[in-house]
Amino acid sequence: MFKRLAEAGAAVAITVDGKRVECRAGDTVAAALIAADIDHCRTTPVTGAPRAPYCLMGVCFECLVSVDGVGSRQGCLVPVREGMAVETQIGKREAGR
Amino acid sequence: MNASDLSPAYDLVVIGGGPAGLAAAALAARAGLSTVLFDENPGVGGQIYRAIASSPVKDRAILGEDYWAGVELAAEAGASGASIVTGATVWSLDPSRLVGVSIAGKARLIQAGRVIIATGSLERPFPIPGWTLPGVMSAGGAQTLLKAQGLVPGGRSVMAGGGPLLWLLAAQILRAGGKIDAILDTTPRVNWLRALGHLPDFVLSPYFSKGLRLLREVRARVRVIRVDRLEAVGDDKLREVVFAAGDAEWRMPADLLLLHRGVVPNVNLATAAGVAHAWNERQLCFEPVLDEDFNSSVAGIAVAGDGAGIAGGTAAAERGRIAAIAAVRALKPEAAVPDLQTIRQNLQREAMGRAFLDALNRPAVSFRQPQGDTIVCRCEEVTAKQVRDTADLGCEGPNQMKAFLRCGMGPCQGRLCGLTVTELIAAQRGTTPAEVGYYRLRPPVKPITLSELASLPITEVERKAVER
Numbered sequence: 094m095f096k097r098l099a100e101a102g103a104a105v106a107i108t109v110d111g112k113r114v115e116c117r118a119g120d121t122v123a124a125a126l127i128a129a130d131i132d133h134c135r136t137t138p139v140t141g142a143p144r145a146p147y148c149l150m151g152v153c154f155e156c157l158v159s160v161d162g163v164g165s166r167q168g169c170l171v172p173v174r175e176g177m178a179v180e181t182q183i184g185k186r187e188a189g190r
Numbered sequence: 191m192n193a194s195d196l197s198p199a200y201d202l203v204v205i206g207g208g209p210a211g212l213a214a215a216a217l218a219a220r221a222g223l224s225t226v227l228f229d230e231n232p233g234v235g236g237q238i239y240r241a242i243a244s245s246p247v248k249d250r251a252i253l254g255e256d257y258w259a260g261v262e263l264a265a266e267a268g269a270s271g272a273s274i275v276t277g278a279t280v281w282s283l284d285p286s287r288l289v290g291v292s293i294a295g296k297a298r299l300i301q302a303g304r305v306i307i308a309t310g311s312l313e314r315p316f317p318i319p320g321w322t323l324p325g326v327m328s329a330g331g332a333q334t335l336l337k338a339q340g341l342v343p344g345g346r347s348v349m350a351g352g353g354p355l356l357w358l359l360a361a362q363i364l365r366a367g368g369k370i371d372a373i374l375d376t377t378p379r380v381n382w383l384r385a386l387g388h389l390p391d392f393v394l395s396p397y398f399s400k401g402l403r404l405l406r407e408v409r410a411r412v413r414v415i416r417v418d419r420l421e422a423v424g425d426d427k428l429r430e431v432v433f434a435a436g437d438a439e440w441r442m443p444a445d446l447l448l449l450h451r452g453v454v455p456n457v458n459l460a461t462a463a464g465v466a467h468a469w470n471e472r473q474l475c476f477e478p479v480l481d482e483d484f485n486s487s488v489a490g491i492a493v494a495g496d497g498a499g500i501a502g503g504t505a506a507a508e509r510g511r512i513a514a515i516a517a518v519r520a521l522k523p524e525a526a527v528p529d530l531q532t533i534r535q536n537l538q539r540e541a542m543g544r545a546f547l548d549a550l551n552r553p554a555v556s557f558r559q560p561q562g563d564t565i566v567c568r569c570e571e572v573t574a575k576q577v578r579d580t581a582d583l584g585c586e587g588p589n590q591m592k593a594f595l596r597c598g599m600g601p602c603q604g605r606l607c608g609l610t611v612t613e614l615i616a617a618q619r620g621t622t623p624a625e626v627g628y629y630r631l632r633p634p635v636k637p638i639t640l641s642e643l644a645s646l647p648i649t650e651v652e653r654k655a656v657e658r
Contacts, residue, residue, distance in 0.1 A: 145324035
């Protein structure tokens with residue numbers, strides 16, 4: 094969906110749901126997911142519909158992901174760091190969870 | 191800077207590091223106020239100067255000189271002596287000017303002598319069928335990806351809506367070698383007639399020649415289609431954009447749809463702090479009630495920048511300076527400050543041409559007040575029909591609507607549905623948005639973990655008050 098201009102920063106590797114994803118210094122988690130063509134980052138709590146980053150400026154909360162074990166972080170506000178573990182969120186309520 | 195490095199109190203706390211916040215912090219710090227600026231993003235610049243210190247887009251022609259004007263503003267603030275703290279999320283502000291801020295998972299409460307809220311604007315909700323599908327994004331979001339990460343649309347991309355930002359972004363994407371298949375212009379024809387009365391003022395403003403140049407640049411390379419109806423269609427993600435003008439309907443396969451319909455003040459923090467707001471019928475949004483120095487109804491709290499009402503980035507900086515001068519005069523009247531009259535004149539000049547833009551870009555009712563199963567509240571997945579039906583049942587306002595439908599109660603706290611819900615209730619009940627009002631917002635205005643709250647430093651007195 095998106096391509097990167099040549100000048101982007103140094104390579105940084107994170108994992109998304111356990112898989113290695115190459116990104117660049119200066120990426121936020123949300124931007125890294127978009128650049129890697131990961132088409133959704135969570136499912137909604139009400140109907141389980143897939144959602145992807147929408148505003149990229151901290152207001153829509155669509156890019157909520159788990160970062161290094163902390164759930165519901167706004168991916169667009171968190172810069173990537175080498176070795177960071179990102180997990181997409183399954184939003185639908187599960188009894189007993 | 192870490193949370194533990196913050197002072198417990200500052201003369202001035204500026205919230206938001208866009209043009210208003212940067213200009214305010216620079217002026218106040220130079221005049222000798224102890225000043226801290228908090229911004230939740232990784233760098234300063236706000237949205238207009240997003241990633242101004244780190245953008246990988248080195249060819250200056252791509253983003254344009256209006257973007258690079260932010261370099262000076264950021265440098266000025268950086269050299270002023272103000273503490274500029276990024277990655278710092280303000281989640282609370284109360285009328286006694288106690289500021290709750292969180293940095294890297296550590297929270298602090300900071301006492302401010304004065305506060306300038308410079309949290310800017312956000313894009314007006316654009317609730318069309320399918321706007322929650324992956325692949326549909328706000329135009330501002332795509333612009334952030336370009337400025338901060340050097341990412342440009344490369345697949346089958348469609349832009350839709352109207353307003354200056356849409357055309358600017360289209361030009362920037364094209365200059366960067368990106369791809370746009372079509373621009374679907376939702377500007378109602380009648381707006382041109384309504385805007386005509388403001389034309390003389392607009393022609394004399396800098397917006398005129400800049401706007402004309404942009405339109406020519408984009409129209410020469412992209413098909414522009416005027417539409418009355420717009421829909422994003424797909425199963426698990428966007429597959430096609432459906433649009434109609436009059437009786438004719440078209441379908442266009444697409445991977446990316448970028449939506450934009452102008453910007454409105456981001457009122458969440460100011461509203462939660464108790465600042466009085468009023469409906470602006472010309473710009474179809476709520477904005478804070480302010481005096482000529484941008485002081486709000488709460489003593490010691492000012493709102494500057496687009497958060498004070500939409501006026502653009504250059505005006506935002508001038509507004510920040512005016513609010514900062516008021517702060518300096520209140521706390522340190524002997525300090526030298528720049529000439530206020532000159533700044534006010536600059537601000538007045540910036541207002542030229544705005545009435546034309548507001549009239550031309552006023553969104554059609556059909557794009558503000560959706561029908562049927564179109565989702566209004568993205569977080570809680572509440573539809574237009576549900577809101578309309580509940581208003582018909584007798585629900586009088588947005589706060590009662592929360593109790594019925596949970597709209598506005600998800601993580602975004604109404605930022606993407608508030609105006610739509612207010613307008614739908616007003617339409618359904620035959621009254622005005624001013625009468626209906628807005629969601630009541632309370633801190634925390636941004637999520638904060640319990641452990642952050644629990645680890646707030648406490649004094650001996652506070653500890654004894656709860657220990658037995």
